Amino acid sequence: MSTQKLEYDASLGGEVALPSNLPTYHYASGALNEIKTMIAEAQKPVSSKLIFQSLPKHMxxxxxxxxxxxxxxxxxSAHKCQMAKAGNQPVAPKRPSRKYRRRAKNLMREYMRRQRNHIWLETHIWHAKRFHMIDRWGYRLAYASCDKTYRACYRAxxxxxxxxxxxxxSCVQLEGSLDQLRTGFGRLTSPECGLGIAAKTYMSGRREGSIQLFADSKYPSCALQRVLFMWRPEQQPENQTRRTLWLWLHPAGAEATIAQLIKVFQLKSTKQERLPLPYDTDALVPSDALSKVPLSVESVEQQAEGSNKQPLRFWTYTKAFERNRSYANADTGLQMVHIKHELNRFRLTGPRAQCVLAASLRAYRKDREDGAPDDLRLGDTPGQALEPADYCEAALQLSSPSELLSNLILSVNVVDPRLQRPSKRSKAAKPAASLVxxxxxxxxxxxQPPHSDLWDPEFRERLSKQMMAQHKYNQLRSLHAIVPGQRCDFEDQLQPLPLLLIQRPGSQQAQYKRLGYAAGWDVIVPARYGMVLWQTLIMWGARPGGLREFDSVARESGIDHYLPDTVAAAGNADSQGASCSILPAATQQALQLSQAVGGQSICGAMAFASA
Structure with missing residues (x-):
């Protein structure tokens, strides 16, 4: 029997009595709440000071x-919250130093990021330091020089x-039967526009042609653009049933033209292919077998005939990476490849283009150590066929490009253009007038026709990979060049460079502009060699130009690259953000003629008028 213990005040008549035991969990719960309150007050003291003011003075x-x-x-984080409540935004972080940004890995990563939306050409870095750059047709292109060079470019x-x-x-390669190519392009153009794509003067591959393309069977309306083309040279073109063709498309109407080619030739993309599986009902197909060359449908059908003729099985092969878009027609065997980032094309305009090319290019010859050509005296051997290298050097010694056959194509292998670069910029000397x-x-x-290794895609890829980088070339020069400007032994081991030279006749309208104005050369260079040749041309006195000069030279020559009713003109107007409101006089006459003949396009009206 337990009795209550009386407290000391009980004797005084009090009623307070303490229990004999105490539950600890009630005490702990009350103490825990007090501890939490104390910690919260310690972490957030009631003070008018800010975070940075509460730090010790030494911090x-x-x-x-x-x-x-x-x-x-x-x-x-707490300091930023206080600043945001007070309405003061923190100072923007300082941009990293230029030394940090110019590091190799940071620089290349930045270049790749800036090329996501617009493609850069090989000469972009050179132009970006000297030209105003604009976004046009999905590219980042040079518009005009930062200097006042409008009149200087016209004089050049x-x-x-x-x-x-x-x-x-854009370069588009078509490979297939000659009859199929002739029939397909017959639906995209008309004989009233001039010589067709299969004309005899172009089939040998010695001349470049141009043709106006329209939508499928829509002539004279729905004009696309004017296309440059060249055939791959063959020894006996009349006996070749399968030919290769290059089309050079302006980017303003390139996609529309490619879409029409796909429609006419009934092409399908090769990024995904439906291929038959080898017939085996008892075992699964190993993964390594799928990466090999797929079996043909005929071979699989033969296997199926010996196995109770069960239905065929197919699998879809998808390319993870496709550098160049390719299309094919399985029935006719015709193939189309959109070649990108493998070829560069430079345009030289003016009578001194001969001198600049002659000084910048030197034909590669294995039988001559120094590679210096002999003096060409054509008068001693009239009518004798020359070698391609000798003929090219003789053609570049003429006083003007307009003296040659129009749209002539020359193929030549030259030494590395870095070996022909002068020590300082100077104008190329004009050759003697009586030499050629x-x-x-x-x-x-x-x-022989102008054969070139540039037509081979494997050779182009190998040539780009084996090129000596400019940094390594400069390092070897600093080690081996005892006298500045003297040739080194390692330079003789540099691989030769194949080029294609295309003559341009220039203006042919004497009533509008003098004959031969804007005559020059187009040079087709493989990838990675564009900047090498570009700097050599600049060092020999060529004046660089941009899109402004591209339009001004065409305007002075009486040529309109963007006829207002073509797809290329619409794409150019959209990229510029303005429509073509002012038309040249020749275009206005063609527009009036098109209205008179029943709403034909300007291209068709001009062809009708010329006929």
Missing amino acids: RRRAMSHHPNRLPRKYR SSEHCLVQDISFY NAAQLHLSQPK
Whole structure:
């Protein structure tokens, strides 16, 4: 029997009595709440000071209130919240130093990021330091020089040499039967527009042609653009049933033209292919067998006939990466490849383009150590066929490009253009006038057509991979060149460079502009060699130009690259953000004629008028 213990005050008449035991969990719960309250008060003291003011004096830094990074890391978020409540935004972080941004890995990563939306040409870095750059047709292109060079560029195009990078032109390769190509392009054009794509003068591959394309069977309406083309040279083109063709498309209407080619030739993309599986009902197909060359449908059908003729099984092969878009027609065997980032095209305009090319290019010869050509005296051997290298050097010694056959194609292997670069920029010397006779040169053309290794995609890829980088070349020069400007032994081991030279006749309208104005050369260069040749041309006195000069030279020549009713003109107007409101006089006459003949397009009306 338990009795209550009386407290000391019970004797005084009090009623307070303490229990004999105490539950600890009630005491702990009350103490826990008190501890939480004390910790909360300690962490958030009631004070009018800010975070950076509550730090000890030895940890304070100048301008802490504006630069949160000067505070310890654990106080930065709270300090930013206080600044946001007060309406003061922290100072933007300082941009990394130029030395940090110019590091190799950071620089290349930045270049790749900036090329996501717009493609850069090989000469982009060179142009970006000297030209105003604009976004046009999915590319980042040079528009005009930062200097006042409008009149200087016109003088260069008429008296000296103007060089432009037109590598933004799209190259499309078609390979198939000659009859199929002739029939397909017959649906995209008309004989009233001039010589067709299968004309005899172009089939040998010695000349480049141009043709106006329209939508499928829509002539004279729905004009696309004017296309440059060239055939791959063959030894006996009349006996070749399968030919290869290059089309050079302006980017303003390239996609529309490619869509029409796909429609006419009934092509399908090769990014995904439906291929038959080897017939085996008992075992699964190993993964390594799928990566090999797929079996043909005929071979699989033969296997199926011996196995109770069960239905065929197929699998879809998808290419993870496709550098160049390719299309094919399985029934006719015709193939189309959109070649990108493998070829560069430079345009030299002016009478001194001959001198610049002659000084920048030197034919590669294995039988001559120094590679220096002999003096070409065509008068001693009239009518004798020359070698391609000798003929090219003789053609470049003429006074003007307009003295040669129009749209002539020359193929030549040259030494690395870095070996032909002068020590300082200077104008190329004009050759002697009596050295080469143009009339005799026409009778001395090479017997073989202008074959070039640039037509081989594997060779182009191997050539780009084996090129010596400019940084390594400079390092070897600094080690081996005892006398500045003297040739080194390692330079003889540099691989030769195949080029294609295409003559442009220039203006042919004497009533509008003098004959031969804007005559020059187009040079097709493989990938990675574009900047090498570009700098050599600049060092020999060629004046660089941009899109402004591309339009001004065409306007002075009486040529309209963007006829208002073509797809290319619509794409160009959309990219510029303005429509073509002012038309040239020739275009206005063609527009009036098109209305008179029943609403034909301007291209068709001009062809109708010329006929």
